[in-house]
Amino acid sequence: MLILERSTNTTWHDVCAMDDIIVGTGVAARLNGEQLAVFNTGSGVFAIGNFDPFSGANVLARGLLGDIAGVLVVASPVYKQHFCLKTGQCLEDPEISVPAYETRICDQSKRIQIRVDSV
């Protein structure tokens, strides 16, 4: 895996090309052994964990995108709970959230990179 930048505890990883995600959908990606769901809403690129805590399956990348009262969300394809794309927070259950990752677009808007903080 190509590691682009390394500071003391932050790493940016190149994940895929912009073209690899159809606008309005998501893809699953693997990073450091974790499964991520990476979305392109058309207005931005977002990354959260791919694991759906309600069904126990790695499926969030296959959810539908949208907004609930202005909050950008993905709806789990299994039982339809909503997760905020920016924070990973579940809208239906304040106790539950999935990890959220910082993203950026580089190389003249061609590549998608995701930041993973090492522990």
Next chain:
Amino acid sequence: MKKLQLLIVGNGMVGQRLLEDLSRMPHVYNITVFCEESRAAYDRVHLSSYFSGASADELSLVAPEFFEQNDIRFLREEAVQSIDCLRKTAFGTRGTIIKYDTLVLATGSYPYVPPIPGHDRVGCHVYRTLDDLDAIRRDAANCRTGVVIGGGLLGLEAAKALSDLGLQTHVVEFAPQLMAVQLDQQGGAILRNKITALGVQVHNGKSTQKIIDGDQSRHKLVFADGELEADLILFSAGIRPRDALARDAGLAVGERGGVIVNDYFQTSDPDIYAIGEVALWQNKIFGLVAPGYDMARKLAAHLCQQSGEAFTGADMSTKLKLMGVEVGSIGDAQARSPGARTCVYEDGVKGVYKKLIVSDDCKTLLGAVLVGDTSDYDSLLQYMLNALPLPESPSSLILPSLEGKPMLGVDALPGTAQICSCNNVSKAGLCQAITSGCTTIGALKKETRAASTCGGCASLVKQVLESELKRQGIAVNDHICEHFACTRQGLYHLVRINKIRTFDELLQQHGKGHGCEICKPAAASIFASCWNDFVLDPKLVGLQDTNDNFLANLQKDGSYSVVPRIPGGEITPQKLEVLAKVAQQYDLYTKITGGQRIDLFGARVDQLPMIWRDLVDAGFESGHAYGKALRTVKSCVGSSWCRYGVQDSVGMAIYVEERYRGLRSPHKLKMAVSGCTRECAEAQSKDVGIIATEKGWNLYVCGNGGMRPRHAELFASDLDDATLIRYIDRFLMFYIATADRLQRTSVWRDNMVGGLSYLQDVVINDSLGLASELEAQMQSLVDTYVCEWKRTIEDPEALKRFRPFVNDDLPDEQIVYVRERGQKRPPRAEEKALASIEHEELV
């Protein structure tokens, strides 16, 4: 407390209603019922539907186990022979002897047969019971022509029945006009024209002198002036109360028959009551079901000492459809009230006649006659019943609805206004039910019974519902979601009319925000129903719901199941072998579905294209098990093999499945074809059911299995192949255009104002002028069908989405299975926990 013996004589519509009303109240009675017929109470109002396909079971008014559950002793096929009022004892015709404390006569009426010489010849019938109808049907099989003597409401119903049986039908009426009780002369004349145009010959002003052998036919009717030959004769010359029992027991009866009752239905013996058509109240017999139901309700309350509500007579207004002709009669239709004025609208071309009868000061409505168009009936009836002040120009109420027609808002009605006269439901009663949570037409009908007998008040019930919901501020936001301020139907029309093909366009022009998992799949389904573009096109793929998104059915562990189409459930051994090989190769859990197909479970997303390739290469295609679309057309083996089959049900099922495959709709669609009336394909539990007859196909619609089972209703009979398909085309496209999101045809039908007959009007009679458009829309979908699996595996761009990870080709290692009964299945939670401990130990 000692129980009292309550004996009810007769189990017709009114007698049964009394039992139902009693069963809902706490009471002190042991109830015994004498039922003369072989069948318990059934719907006589819709008797003629027995010839157009309804079965005796469908006409039944008695819920299964009703008598057992309510501890009612039910004596089938036993009438009461005599009553000994002194000893309070009744004697049954089969020897049952019952001592009673209270007795209710609900013996109803019998058809009057005028004592014309020859009235009792073989082949002369009456029209009152299912047994009568069975006899008519048997006899009609050997007849060409039929004549109904009597041109009243029932006579015309009977004429329809004869005409449905394929007889050339005549109606002979003594009076100079049809329906002399309900209509005026001009209304009768218009009705006559309409009925004649439908092929029934009407002979007014004819008095039958005798019936003798015919020259060409079995009978000859001899009139004072002329004669008429016919093979079958049906008397429908009015009804008479069945009061013989009461007469013999010494109860007071009216001069022209009927057991005299007071305001509480008590006869001259205070322990004997009479209700329904046998009861004579203030010298009046009430020959409609609504007053009968009202009597039953009041008597039940009286017997339970709940209230002293007296009977105050009943409104005899009626609205009905005779042989497809709408007829309405309100109040004083013959303008007999002193000083009454009239105002008439007539359109001789369309055959529409409307007359208002108003008070001499033109302030209140006294009555009305409507022929050919009863759309004003509901509001006129309310004007009359509630004495609402008429608009300045009353004629505006019946003129064709141009701009500015004064609408009777339901808000103007008082709470006491009776909306459903059959079941005595007032506006206040409806509002109460709405407040307590009945916010759909279906729920409201179930709770209050309004609009569930004759259905005449359905549109008024709907108006009350809408207005009340609005008034109570119960959010009947019918918007599909926060992004679009309209219903699914609204979206559908926007898409179709403005030729919108993408969600971005739709959102920009008519919505706001980014959309969501409600509106996106709805829009995707609408786009597919209108334009049939490839659902995984980059512009559409982000709209597809879970299953459509990957053209397979997502399971709980994130894997998918795959269902190839097996049209009509017919499959060669060679193709079965292919399925077996694919299942073995990918280790797929294999199960037969309820829809005569085979479901292959446990495919990872990255395996789907490979599986499809193997299946497509062997001649399979997508079964659309993942879509809100046509699923399966189930069939029995039909006439090719079955000893009883009368048509090739498998051939028809395959044809239908291949015609509508891939059709996207508001919800999934299931169909079935049975090769004979034994109905082995269970077509009556489907959205579209087709059942073979000797002459063609019967079409049933709007059935459902699953959580809320609903029998499909007979929509049309004995259709040829082409007509059958044409009706299904229209039916499906009309459903697609007008249903709510995720609304099955059964619920759509339950909420449809105007019910089945409205749907029949639209589809069969093309009342909205939409038929050819609907057919063209369907044809375009049929012509543009492609298999979505094949399309996908041929499209490298579309295939990219099926990679397990965008940056890694190794599959998801967290999808694991255990084995059971020789196949794999996802591990249960406890098995998973165990596996992860082992995994950690291994690491």
